[in-house]
Amino acid sequence: MSTLLLEIVTPERTVYAKDVNMVILRGVEGEMGILPHHVPTVTPLKIAAVVAKIGGKEEKIAVSGGFAEIRHEKVVILAESAELPDEIDLDRAQLAKKRAEDRLRGRKDEVDFRRAEMALQRAMNRISLRG
Amino acid sequence: MAKGMREIKRSLKSKQNMKQITKAMEMVAAAKLRRAQEAALSARPYTDKIREVVSSIAAGAGSIRHPMLQTREVKRTAYLIITSDRGLAGGYNINVLRKLMGTIADKHRSKDEYEVLVVGRKGSAYLNRRGINIAEEVTGISDSPKYGDIKPVAYKAVQGFEDGRYDEVYIVYNRFLNAISQVPTMKKLLPLSSDEFTGAAAQYEYEPDAESVLSVLLPKYAETVVYSAILEGKASEFGARMTAMGNATKNATKLIGELTLSYNRARQAAITQEIAEIVGGASAQQ
Numbered sequence: 001m002s003t004l005l006l007e008i009v010t011p012e013r014t015v016y017a018k019d020v021n022m023v024i025l026r027g028v029e030g031e032m033g034i035l036p037h038h039v040p041t042v043t044p045l046k047i048a049a050v051v052a053k054i055g056g057k058e059e060k061i062a063v064s065g066g067f068a069e070i071r072h073e074k075v076v077i078l079a080e081s082a083e084l085p086d087e088i089d090l091d092r093a094q095l096a097k098k099r100a101e102d103r104l105r106g107r108k109d110e111v112d113f114r115r116a117e118m119a120l121q122r123a124m125n126r127i128s129l130r131g
Numbered sequence: 132m133a134k135g136m137r138e139i140k141r142s143l144k145s146k147q148n149m150k151q152i153t154k155a156m157e158m159v160a161a162a163k164l165r166r167a168q169e170a171a172l173s174a175r176p177y178t179d180k181i182r183e184v185v186s187s188i189a190a191g192a193g194s195i196r197h198p199m200l201q202t203r204e205v206k207r208t209a210y211l212i213i214t215s216d217r218g219l220a221g222g223y224n225i226n227v228l229r230k231l232m233g234t235i236a237d238k239h240r241s242k243d244e245y246e247v248l249v250v251g252r253k254g255s256a257y258l259n260r261r262g263i264n265i266a267e268e269v270t271g272i273s274d275s276p277k278y279g280d281i282k283p284v285a286y287k288a289v290q291g292f293e294d295g296r297y298d299e300v301y302i303v304y305n306r307f308l309n310a311i312s313q314v315p316t317m318k319k320l321l322p323l324s325s326d327e328f329t330g331a332a333a334q335y336e337y338e339p340d341a342e343s344v345l346s347v348l349l350p351k352y353a354e355t356v357v358y359s360a361i362l363e364g365k366a367s368e369f370g371a372r373m374t375a376m377g378n379a380t381k382n383a384t385k386l387i388g389e390l391t392l393s394y395n396r397a398r399q400a401a402i403t404q405e406i407a408e409i410v411g412g413a414s415a416q417q
Contacts, residue, residue: 011177011278011358012170029338042184043338044347067347069184069335078180080278080351 004036006052008061008077015082016052016061023075024051025068034070041070047121049129050077060085062129064122081122088130097123136397143390150383156219157376163274164310164369170275171307171362178359181352186328187335188345197342198293199349202322208238208245209266209297211288211320211357213304213364214254216270220368221375223305224253226315231303232261234317246297248284250361266291274369276361285357289350292321304360305367311374313367320356323349 006023008016023034027043047064066079100120103112212231214224231247239245246266249255255268269284291297300321305313337344 009177009180011174011355013173014176027338028343039336040334041336041338042188042344044344065351067184067344067351069180076180078177080282 002036004034004038004072005074006050006077007074008050008063008079008082010079010082015079015084018052018054018059020052020054020059022053024053025063025077026050027068034075037072038070038075040072041068043068043070045077045079047118047125049125060129062088062126064125083126085129088126090127090130093123093126093130097127136394136401139390139394139397143387143394146383146387146390150380150387153376153379153383157373157380160369160373160376164366164373166275167362167366167369168307171359171366174355174359174362178352178355181348181355182328185345185348185352188337188341188348189328197345197349199289199321199353200323203298205298206244207297207299209248209288209291209300210234210245211248211284211300211302212250212254212258213302213361214249214251214257215364215368216252216272218253219375220372221378223313223368223371223375224251224257226313227303227305228254228257230315230317234301234303235263246291248288250281250284250364272361274365276358276365278358281358281361282354285354288320288357289353293350297321302357302360304364305371307363307366307370310370313371318360320353323353 001021003019003021004023006016006018006020007014021035025032025034026046026048028046029043032043044067045063049060050063052059052061061082061084063077063079063082065081066077069076069078096119100116100123103116104120210231212227214227218224235245242264246264247258248267249258249265250269250272252270255265255270258265267284267287269281272280288297288300292300299319301317302320303315303317306316307313
């Protein structure tokens with residue numbers, strides 16, 4: 001089975017670099033499944049898990065604030081933060097979720113609201129991957 | 132103990148203490164410098180990649196119009212200055228601050244024409260004393276800054292430009308050349324100049340379309356530039372501190388040498404005098 005290289009890079013480090021059979025990611029326009037020899041594409045990503053399929057197995061990576069650059073042999077995901085499931089700090093994510101929920105209830109202005117919403121999404125993404 | 136010896140001894144002791152401290156700080160700075168350099172290096176793939184993608188969009192789409200790429204009449208300028216929280220780093224902070232003050236004095240007549248965003252306690256203290264408008268202030272950034280730590284200030288600068296609050300954003304920081312030389316540098320952050328984005332056009336499909344991809348990527352790119360300037364600033368800080376503390380240690384060593392010599396002289400003189408007194412006393416009795 002042919003493979004493509006999946007690289008996930010944040011400003012701090014390279015989180016993931018492996019040959020995989022398929023990458024499933026959630027772009028702003030919807031979910032995409034990427035197989036080798038995909039048409040070169042660039043798309044921003046939603047806050048969600050990126051799924052890498054290797055053989056029969058799946059690996060998930062929590063990604064937020066990212067975009068994907070897809071080429072024939074390679075998918076590069078640049079994200080503000082990205083974590084493998086065992087790197088996720090569950091307690092921190094729970095706390096962040098609670099904080100964001102409190103803030104959403106308090107809702108002051110537009111910007112705060114959006115920010116809290118983003119924080120909530122990030123926290124939920126992490127929790128769902130870990131839990 | 133004769134007169135003078137006690138004083139010499141005391142100041143000798145204090146210099147030795149100082150030397151221990153500066154020596155320790157030098158070694159700590161050296162270790163942190165190495166880590167900061169690694170961090171600056173590991174941020175590079177991300178920055179390069181974003182620039183590459185933006186370039187290829189720019190090259191592919193011909194003339195792209197995005198507010199962040201457009202020069203407009205300058206009414207208000209923002210300066211983002213990167214300083215350290217702690218001192219004892221030689222000329223590290225004062226060099227960038229002077230650069231900023233020089234530019235402000237040259238370019239602006241009234242205080243409404245500029246705003247300053249500060250990273251680091253030293254910078255904000257200095258600017259506060261001089262009554263400069265500080266729009267945003269970030270202190271307590273760790274020695275290995277995370278992207279999340281600097282996002283608020285980077286976001287504020289980029290957002291301010293997009294909202295039309297500023298027409299230009301400059302970033303002032305110490306560029307890291309090597310461990311012993313750091314150059315205070317002022318760089319235009321926004322509007323982004325399109326010369327930065329030159330390169331071969333890779334043919335991409337864009338989802339949903341080139342323009343919306345660009346409007347996500349350009350702010351990210353600007354934030355990344357800020358992040359890498361902060362990383363470089365950190366490396367420069369440790370470099371400057373290492374050099375400053377190295378010099379301090381050298382000076383302390385020299386002082387200790389001189390003091391030891393004069394202490395020994397004084398001790399010798401005291402002994403000689405004592406012997407002379409005894410001999411004098413003995414011969415007077417005969």
